[in-house]
Amino acid sequence: MKRREFGTLAAAVGLAATRFGRASAATDPLEATSGKTVYFRGWQFATDVVQSNVKRYNDAEHGKVNYATITGDYPSIMEQSLIAKADLDVLYANPSSAVRYSEGGWVLPAETLPAIADIKADMLPTLAEAWTYKGNLLGLSYFVSTRGCIHTNLLAYEKAGFSDKDFPKDWDALYDQVYALHAKGVATPILPHWFSEYFGLSWGFVMEVLDRGNKIADPETHKPVMTTDANGAAYKTLAQWKKLWNSKLVPQEVLTYNEAAYIDAYASGRYVFSPQQIYDLQTFNKPGRSQIAGHSTILPVVDQPWGLIDSAMYLMTSRTRPEAVTADVKKFTSWYGYKDNTGQIAVGERWMQDNMLFSAYKSIMDSPVTEARIKQACARPADYEVVLDVYKATPFPTGIWRVVWSEEFNSYLRDVLSKFLLNDGDIVKTITAMNDQISSLNDKYGL
Template sequence: MRKLVISRRESLKLLGGLGAALAVPSGLAFAKTGASLKAESGEGVFFKGWQFRTDLVEANVSRYNSELAGKVQYQTVAGDYPSVMQNYLISGAEVDVLYGNPSQAVRYLEAGWLAPADDLPDFQEVASDMYPNIKDAWSYKDKLMGLSYFVSNRGIIHTNMKRFLDSGLTEADFPKNWPELYDVLYKLRDRGQKEPFLPHWFNEWFGIGWGFAFEVMNRGGAVADPQTHKPMLTDTGPAAETLEAWKRLWKDGFVSEEVLTYNEAAYTGAFRSGRFVMSPQQHYDLKLFNTPGNSPAAGSISFLPYQGQSWGMIDSAMYLMSSRKRPTPATDDVRRFLSWYGYKDQDGAYFVAEKFMKETMLFSAYKGVMEKPETAETIRASLAREGDAERLLEVYKHADYPKGIFNVVWSEEYNAWVKEKLSAFLLNDLEVVKTIHEMNDKMAALNDKYGIH
């Protein structure tokens, strides 16, 4: 089956500059923007996001408020973020700036709840600073939906090297693709590893359903066409092979039922415990897992390199601006804060993006962040083995992006439905072909619902 993803040429542009920074220092310097980012209206700005390093978020907001007369109030949204946020936007709640994945942003923009980033005074500078393929992923109907929060590879196969090598295997035994990975899991169990694998089957809207999507793409398939959003799962090939492998793993007792109930914190916490040998995780959690004191396996967590098959997929999020009615001076202040937080501060520095890179290894869509020598050093210092920085970029350059199911208005409805369907597939021993047909039927019905033909 033809692989429907962002072109390799565009994909290679994403971190080409960072690859150069890993090799030689950059001479780039950044000047002040000159634009005033100081709040002027005296009105509050309401900023909402999901649970991730809220300590950093609150510190960032505090700096803006203290230095630029801001009245920004940050709130973490608990529970099912897409559903809660949609209810906020429908009801006209006080939401000015918010986090959003492309899948959410498309829906919000289509509903008229977002003001696109094109309206920001520094839009042209922002757009030219973004890697072209990420800008494309974050655009809908020729509008840039938001500013860069993060870009990541979700599904890179983290590997506890101590457990792997203690099993008598070597790097020469690293699987090159998903079929080989499943074969290696049996070898690991036969050699005494009780928990060889923690799959991406956790109970979040970005959990088991996204795990299915990236494995299908890694195997050379597609869930839906990136342009027409027509369902593309077939009874044979990548989708069927993925579900058949899952069913075998489940029936052979590799995965406990508890995994299907995990939230993301429990999922990353389980791998951080050091019990598991391999697991698809976010690339930035390599820093978390390798930081002394965070995990018994700190210093031993590497990942499977690119050897002809991609691993995982591009996951990303933006800072978005709502279109709720406000006095014009208040709207201007929202734009000032969004530009400061999502791009450059009053000194022309990428303050927030660079802080997240240093503290958590979140990649940015901005060339000015990714191509700095300091970024290369942060990546090197976060990884376990000599050469892992270059190997990580190679995996990243080949990562797929599921545009067919992300950049479409029904994405969140499908995410919620497929999460339940795939859990039921395992728990209730549903048929592979029937499950594939039901996924295709669901996407077709959603296309009909929204007049997408």
């Protein structure tokens, strides 16, 4: 059974013609002219799409962009490449990594691009703010998403006697319902955000604290603000995690999952709830890809948001190179991260159509084409508004992400949270240790 094709044939043909059209070299400001290689690196996601986009740039603009995929601990690997002054000109980066790279003097801010005024005018203000550090926009939009919206398997949920009116309104109500589902015979009611990627276990903790209305560190001073009070968000989160882990409702193997295994596990239909990416609605509702196709929704925003803003930019490095090559780096970044030579945000539009990756650009997000694409991924017509509401309410952890020590704290958080679960750790001691680590990092960097 095939999914509905999006759009009309005429629109598709028109878009293709525009995308693959090319202005004459004399009037094309994005044409590469140095004749030298521009090195572009990214993490492992839809690499066939990336290779195709790069080929189109090279063919249309006489470019010599060399793309390769980096596997493993991406932030650490890229930092080492930047320190070593490796062949690296353009790269993916999450905001937290981008700030660190900026402090290292390794990136060229987007402010240096000729079209920066137009770029900023088209950006959603919340994203422009999240991606700005010390007055500089660090990069251009790759994608924006809500990581940790609560995907819900309607087949299992309704089979257990629940309906939309029973949807939990906050994290504590969600956990209560997990145990109620188990009492009704559901063996594994939840797949928590505890997988092994650098954005797994640690981000799972961060999102719950933010969703509960608290912060981990102050957005301006970056001083720790978590309390050991039993009513505090950090305490409540760890208390729920301890209870869930000790209940044996979550298999220990989840701590070893990579993201692909984590997605596959929920798509198997074994779980009722799981904090996942908002764009994976299309994955979970796709026949042949998911055992719950057409029956996966996300919980609406009622008493709190769900998840946190997950986003990435295209950054330019500041490594020493001839001016003509730097000019080509800027041309490629502008073409790839904003508008191509035809005036379309072609790469961003393609990410939306092919993978439902949201964009920081208003012109993409406000488009009726985008609305139709999101609706195509939803199980039910009313879910479109739920998706928008969840997305608009999603918080950004400024206090621990827009600071130079972000990745160091993230690595620490992964380790301490894993030990907390495996060793039945003490909640107060764990929170105290987290706060002490933040204070230590502030001292290290003179904050």
